[in-house]
Amino acid sequence: MELKKFRDMNQDERLHYLKTRTNLDEKDIDLFRNTGAIKFDTINGMVENAIGIFPLPIGIATNFVINGKEYLIPMAIEEPSVIAAASNAAKIAGRGGGFIAHADDSIMIGQVQLIPIHKNSTNKSEINDNNIIKVLQDNKNKITLLANTKSKFAECIDIKFKLVEDESINNLGRMIIVEILVDTKDAMGANVINTMCEAIAPEIELLTGGKVILKILSNYATERLVRCKAIFPRDLIGGEHILKRILFAYAMAYTDTHRAVTHNKGIMNGIDSVAIAAGQDFRAIEAGCHAYACRDGHYRSLTKWYQDSNGDLVGEIEIPMAVGTVGGITNTHPLVKSCLRLLNVSSSKELATIIAASGLAQNFSAIRALSDEGIQKGHMKLHSKNIAIIAGATNEQIELVSKKMVEESNVSVSRAREILDTLNKT
Template identity: 50%
Template sequence: MTDSTSRFFEKNRKERLDVVEKIAHLTKQERETLESLGGIGFEQADKMVENAIGTFSFPLGIATNFLINKKEYLIPMVIEEPSVIAAASKAAKIARVHGGFTVRNDESYSIGQIQVVNVDVESATKKILGSTKEILSLANSKSNTLSKMGKGAKEVTCKKLGTPVGPMLIVELLIDVGDAMGANVTNTMCEGVAPLVEKITGGKAILKILSNYSTRRMVYGSAVFDKDEVGGEKTVDNIILAYQFAANDEYRAVTHNKGVMNGIIAAANATGQDTRAIEAAAHAYAARTGKYTSLTEWSKDENGNLVGKIALPMSVGIVGGIINVHPTAKVCTKILGIESASELACVLAATGLAQNFSAIRALASEGIQKGHMRLHARNLAAAAGAGPDQIDRIVEQMAKEGNISINRAKELLGQ
């Protein structure tokens, strides 16, 4: 893969598509889907959301060089921010020197919650736990598919909440949802067992819904970045100092983690994931100790190489949801070559770690703006009205002058 994707950024669109088509074994129709603008027409959009009036497109690019758990990947990324895809590809190339990314994850367990009020919590908890078998049986009757696969509801737990309006019992279902994100089946099971929970406890069930804080779907990744490729020992030390800044200051941590999510959400967008759920869970996990902190860790090994680690909840799926109806999401998933939701979670985590490395490396060395602003200049030139044959010349001149602005782009275009 590395030979055919070498200097990928220098190829034109047709050449890039040729490479992706060959590697991913795309059909003629799948290639045509990528060549279309947005992948869906209005009729499809009108079926997806209410009050539809059109569609809204974002750039779709390919991150190269990724080696994850000894497997090669091309990673589709949907994002409007310049430099993200290039940065992730560069990071992945550096990580390959020491074997790429190593990632593992937990089972695909979704958590469903049933809120019960007007009960004696201690007594109700004993009754619920004593009726576990009956509750699980009823829950699993709501999904023939999961039951046939040996998955489905596996465990019932209870917890007490003390609130200003009185104590509440929260009954939680732990559900193995397999390769699905699992929101619909989790909600269905919670609603299905709620009447039984009310009967057992004598209380009133209010909310019956999944939790997007998917701590039973954790993913853990790591990579070693060669010190010479990083820029030397000084740069490695600066990166570690920059990480410590993020680990100990919430204001820095938010921006630090935004860089992590640049990679994760761009790849999640391309594969039709629930990005809001991913974001919410990640940031809740970052604040799990009561203080918001970094999703990644950076240190040195005995040889002075930079070691990066990432850990976060990751609720994703490759069946159900938008991935079944959006043709571009289907093609992007095929390009990835993934076989399970667990594999997708590993890919997303590696992408997040790669993007975080590139951002923190730039910050700890030449600064973030050097590469970012050059790419941003292309957007400014286009916004000023420059045509394809004029953009490169305007960008070169603005970069030479160190004056990258919409006003300067307009002046150069006028000249």
């Protein structure tokens, strides 16, 4: 009898298949089988060939006040110190008035790539490149109306056209990019924009005689920026000496690419962890932010730090932020829905401000630690608990082993096991 295809199996059948063909034992299988609060049918509808879930710890960042509203912010992340650092930064920022943030309207860009039919073509409907753009401009309203037949909530508000030259190794010549600007309201908007792009593609080919290749949204959400600012009182960050050191740290991140990458990774610790908890496409957010970091041709810090007239430290962040509070897994994933209720957000713009504030807070804590005691002291204090668990510590032993290693400045699995052995003997 022919074996079922993996995609046609149920969860038990897939896990049995893996057990008989891999090194998984029954304990491994049970981990995959346990899907917690999420039904397997829901998981199976999210991804192909599902076998279970991969859980991340979710913690709460406290002390955040954004635009005068208090938030408890869920963060899904496996890295120690991120949540504590963000909470501490928010507490200091709160003494300076909290975070002030503003998000643009939810305008996303969809792109249709048009390849003109040139003179060496035998196609009788050829039109030269400049005339193609003229034809498209003359039919802009028609194309807009066609796009808007594909959604009841999103709205195509404008269309732009640009002529670009292939800069790849293939030297394929000119192409025309038709860009639709779509207000996606409280949705991230990927699906509706892709649908709109596919809907207008045949009409564009008919109008121009050209050939459409790609029909896809852009994750570079330059029309959907979020900005956030906070004041960190000088006396609460260690005084003038530490403030100046922070400014030097920022100068390096702005100027040197190797430092900028690590600097921005710290920002994304805050951004991604909230995005994951809130069910957002954190890969798209990452890609857009990193592109924005090199918009002037040099990869730079996503944040800006300076001293104001009162002598306090000011931090600012400006990044593309395509997020949604409706659609996708925000409607299907029970933990995501719970996290959004926890945040008590009323719109995608509000969610964008929370994510930006989390990134700014995390960046402050990182550069403050680097500029003062170094990153390892606080990080290793929290990491020591993971090391204690790896060594076999349980319950109250975890804290005792962790504390001893930190006191000795010797955080390692071997030392944790020695301390644990001593505890067990006594």
